[in-house]
Amino acid sequence: MNLSYWEIKSWLSNIDYTIVGSGIVGLNCALRLKEKFPKSKILILEKGSLPQGASTKNAGFACFGSMSEIIDDLKSHSESEIISLIKKRKEGLKYLRNFIGDNSLNYKQNGGFEIFTKKDVDLFENCQLKLNEVNKLLKPLFSSTVFEIKDNTFGFKKIVDKLIFNPFEGQIDTGLMMEALLEKVKRKNIKILNNINVTSFLENNSSVEIVTENFSYKSSKLFIAANGFSNKLLNEKIAPARAQVLITKPIENLQIEGTFHLDRGYYYFRNIDNRILLGGGRNLDFKKEETDKFGLNYTIQSKLELILKNIILPKNEFEIDYRWSGIMGVGNKKTAIVKSISNNVFCGIRLGGMGIAIGSSIGNELANKI
Numbered sequence: 597m598n599l600s601y602w603e604i605k606s607w608l609s610n611i612d613y614t615i616v617g618s619g620i621v622g623l624n625c626a627l628r629l630k631e632k633f634p635k636s637k638i639l640i641l642e643k644g645s646l647p648q649g650a651s652t653k654n655a656g657f658a659c660f661g662s663m664s665e666i667i668d669d670l671k672s673h674s675e676s677e678i679i680s681l682i683k684k685r686k687e688g689l690k691y692l693r694n695f696i697g698d699n700s701l702n703y704k705q706n707g708g709f710e711i712f713t714k715k716d717v718d719l720f721e722n723c724q725l726k727l728n729e730v731n732k733l734l735k736p737l738f739s740s741t742v743f744e745i746k747d748n749t750f751g752f753k754k755i756v757d758k759l760i761f762n763p764f765e766g767q768i769d770t771g772l773m774m775e776a777l778l779e780k781v782k783r784k785n786i787k788i789l790n791n792i793n794v795t796s797f798l799e800n801n802s803s804v805e806i807v808t809e810n811f812s813y814k815s816s817k818l819f820i821a822a823n824g825f826s827n828k829l830l831n832e833k834i835a836p837a838r839a840q841v842l843i844t845k846p847i848e849n850l851q852i853e854g855t856f857h858l859d860r861g862y863y864y865f866r867n868i869d870n871r872i873l874l875g876g877g878r879n880l881d882f883k884k885e886e887t888d889k890f891g892l893n894y895t896i897q898s899k900l901e902l903i904l905k906n907i908i909l910p911k912n913e914f915e916i917d918y919r920w921s922g923i924m925g926v927g928n929k930k931t932a933i934v935k936s937i938s939n940n941v942f943c944g945i946r947l948g949g950m951g952i953a954i955g956s957s958i959g960n961e962l963a964n965k966i
Contacts, residue, residue: 597810604813607787611639614806614815616794616829618642619651620951621944622821623777624959629819630784632963639815640781640788641808648890649823650951652774653922655841655855655864655875658692658703658766658952660685662710662857663723663743666730669930675733681930683737685953689766692956696776701768706854706867708765709746712756713907716859720756727760738764750852753910767855767866768952794822794829797941804940819962820943823925823951825888832933834946836888837926840896841875843868844904845917858903865908871917872908874900888923924949934961942966 599608613629615622618640626638646652660682661669669678693703712720727743734742746761781788797818798805804818820826824836847870855866863876877896878885884893897919904914925946927933932954933946944962947954 599811607639607789608811608813610637611813611815612636613638613817613819614804615640615819615821617649617821617823617825618647618778618788618790619649619821619823620773620777620955621823621947621959621962622819623781624956625819625821625944625962626781626786626959627777627784628960628963630786638786640786641792641794641806642788642790643793643822643825645790647774648923649825650839650922650924650947650949651955652770653839653841653920654770654951655866655873656768656770656773656868656952657708657855657864657866658689658705658768659708659855660689660765660950660953662708662762662861663727663730663760664710664719665857665861667723667726668860672928673930677931679733679737682734684957685950686737686764688954688957689952691960692773692952695956696773700776701773703766703768705764705766708762708855708857710760710762710857711748711752711907713859714754714756717756719860720758723760724758751911752907754907765855767868769868770952773952797829799938799940802940816940817966818941820937820941820945821959821962823945823947824923826925826943826945828888830937830943830945832943832945833927833929834925834933835886835927837878837924837949838885838887838889838891838893839875839922839924839949840877840885840893840900840919841873841921842897842900842916842919843873844871844909844914846870847872847909847912847914850912852908858907863900863903872904872914874904874908876900890921890923892919892921924951932958934958934965936965
């Protein structure tokens, strides 16, 4: 594409900082850079028409990990690593709530519940056995008991009668969060260009040439916040992971409130606007879902509907209103990658499905690399 003089002058000249990705990490990174360097010219490049990836696709869980997830993580992480991970998630959620405001997020702390199907009785018993151990581990962070056993009062079927409850878990409206962040960016006169796919970059001593499908330009520094799409630009230990989601039409007299985890967190659901939002099932087809291509996996979507019908809403008539997918960035470790690639290139990626909890703090940490 041959750009005009005006286009180059207005949008692509004298760029101090370029950020790839306008999700929760990228927007927070931009805002922190503007706070540190008020006179800087910042440009955000976004691949999609809207912020793609996971920031506008996720379920809006303000969580830090279910009981079974923490037990699984303890198999591959030390206790100190787990404490550090959960502390970062807890502090990240606190920062997000303070920065945006609970009303603007439509934040509700209805608590989180882990449920177990009848085939997962052994898993439930193991969680029950380790309840005190995990609570003791987390007590210094929360100054209170985190996990406790509660009765199934929601009418769920084909599950163990007891649930594991966490009073500290909440939920937000993801769309409102992103609208609030985009408004803050707009007020700071930070430009965003949508439908721009960055294909490569070339660094020299004082700047970075950023190459897109349609044009190239120079920026003093480059920050990559593309999470699950980052392996197209970086050689880091991160892989895309697609998540399938659906949401029902409004259900009259819906009695379910809270965030819910099932099958070690591979399935998750919540109430929103008198609907049930349900996602997950990546474990049914790991290979096919290790992709950065949006799309529906009908094997997984069918499984989600079965869970709705047989477990979550066995006595309710329901219709599916929308289906979609989002792209996460995952790896063999739960820790995010926030690092300097070189003198002028930096990245904040691999959020591991915890973008709501840690996205804001990762964005700030990324900006603080300079």
